[in-house]
Amino acid sequence: MNHRPPVSRRAFLKLTATMAAGVALASCTPKQKPTPADIATTGIKPTIPPNPTAGVISTQPTQAGTNPTLSSTNPESTTTTPAYLAVAHGPDPAAITRLAIDALGGMASFVSSGFDVIIKPNICTAYHTPEYATTTNPTVVGTLVTLCLEAGAKRVRVMDYPFGGTAKSAYAISGIQDAVEAAGGEMHVMNHAKYRVVDIPDGRDITSVEIYPDILEADLLINVPIAKDHGSTRLTLGAKNLMGTVLDRGMFHMNLSQRIADLTSLVRPSLTVIDAVRILTANGPTGGDLGDVKQMDTVIASRDIVAADAYATTLFDLTGSDIGYIQACADMGLGTMDLASVNIQEIQL
């Protein structure tokens, strides 16, 4: 009955107190918040968009596929003049994703060996399968994972913070989980305990935001929205997609356009790939009616999130200046929405 416990109460309390004190002390050490300046030093992530006029050829963005810069037989020739904005059309989402990235100079121009990559698709709800065009095309995401790993990335994580349904269920029903895991990437569930308040040095309306820190600390962030209708902003595209990285989205809506631009100035994805394989033309962002879905077979890619978004608006017969947050981003100098001034390569598969 009176057996001796393996650890005496006194020893246990001592050990517990020592460990607690250690943790408490360690957590008191001043920890630097990640700032855009930190991120600039971590990799090739540009802090300013590449010069829009650097490209050699400027072509007018016209209706899809009518003005191909390249012959469909040899897209590899793009390596000579990397596009500022690449638009690939074709029935195979994987192939056109590759073509668009190749036109920008290939994934190797974004990924160095050992990179820790985050891909941020739009997985807004756990309601519908990919045909409904409410979440990013899984093949596009899967192909980007493959490209990153081929280029030597150490790890590729894919994450979003859905507003409708749990992350796990949204990852599954969107088809993105299967595509990403088949390609060798991992789905990551964003955890509330990790969010941190980070200053937005260039913010015009909001000067700080509670954001998922991995987004800012990744060696490369690839933003992969789907182009679709949205009640308040008309369209949800690249910059709007970044709202999935913050905890409190409600407060954004008071001044949505400027706050999205402020957030974009902080996050600055190095690559934006807009999935327009299928677009949702009405009842977005949640969708649910196949009658609102339009097959476009298009992928748009650019280092310049504003240019990519501005181009995507043309698929809805709009222009960049029609969308408040694209205008606000352009006003802040986060990119250009003047499509006439940039080197656009349209590629037909």
Next chain:
Amino acid sequence: MSWASWLRLRQATQVFFFIFYIILIFTVVQKRVAPPLADVFFRLDPFLALGAMLASREWIAEFALALVTVGLTLVIGRVWCGWICPLGSLLEWVSFRKARQRVKTNSPRLRLVKYFLLATSLAMALFGGLTLFIFDPLTIFTRTLTTALLPALFYAVNSIEVLLYRVDFLTSALDGFEGLVRGTVVPVEQPAFAQNLAVAMLFFGLFGLNLLAHRFWCRYLCPLGALLGLLSKVSLFRPVVGSTCTQCTRCAVVCKPGAVDTNPEDFHIMPSECTVCLDCMASCKPGDIRFHFRLKPAQKEEFDLSRRNALGALATGAAGVLLLGTDLRLRQENPWRIRPPGVGGEDKFLSTCIRCSQCMKICPTTALQPALTEAGLAGVWTPLLVPRVGYCDFGCTACGQVCPSGAIPLLNLEEKRLKVIGKASLDRNRCLPWASGVPCIVCEEMCPTPQKSITLEEAEVIDASGKSIIVKRPSVLRNLCIGCGICEHYCPMEGTSAIRVYDA
């Protein structure tokens, strides 16, 4: 097999079922899809089965499994209590040495309480009321885990993580841990439930009662134990003290439920109180306690329900149903009494819901909360949808999957998406674009119906700085709204939402 091995086997079985039960609990925490066995313990519970079928006047096929427990009991007694019941096992493990002395002062007549509770519960069920089924051991344990213990556990995990994430060198280890548990074992959203303290107090109160007697709850209070006890009176095999007994009372000392009547004139084991733990047989010096085959019902005990008691229980049950049923809180229309998707009439729901809280546990948004008086006292701890806490996920049918009694119907996704849970209505006096000229329309953005149930109209208004701006003002299209409540949940208005769902 030696007695020692039998005792070890029993303990192993208890541990197995306890762990199985806990694993099943975790498999359905804030998930969308329930594993097939998620409600297996409830389906094995004949008290719940009998009650739900009496009250709803329907054969509920899911509860056919309870016949296994009934059959087992009719063969060998309350095996459920001693070998399977997770609450019983837990209460057995939480035992106090003092209880052995104190129990001698308890009157054996206290055992009548459980029979009376059983009879009253079933009488109420007969008249359509399931209110007393909040005292079923499985519903107690599940409700406590759902609304009190698991949220507290997740809160602890999350709080510790917030602290540890500030330590740089721990980040990768924590990320690894997170990858394993987040979204699978630990939900992304921290759950919080109404009345978690009351539920926890009932549960820990049972621990406290163990100070007065071993397994106090099982001995004196448990209505399921009472039902199985009645069946044990006619079980085929019963523990019987043999003729070589010296009345050393060693068996009575080890017996956890106190099933040995040590009256020298009538020294015997009471089958209705025995939980088949075999401790007496292992401890008997002459080795003369054995299971004997008996067809004749067991002898009467002083605490058995008399005819007068039974009639009293019937009258209490009838009075309870009548009084609870004429509670104004139940009878008047209550706009906040929003039931889970697919639930029809309130009376039908109250006479089918066994108050097990499985639906609250699985709801991925923790929208389902235990009621207090929204349906009168008759509906205490039944599930309510509280949109400000969580919305009904448009892609989810989970609550119907885990409901053991079918009070929440099992629907496929297409059916469920058409079920009208309530209707949203907008308060233009508080809504930001209507009342304050501030752009918002979160409600329209969130609305999940394929054709939006919220329409927007543009209006030119003067904003706070005196500038003329265009805002979009939302209005609800009542014919399309299904009352999922996601608009109310995400409305950025402080406190009460400017758009609210009312029961419809």
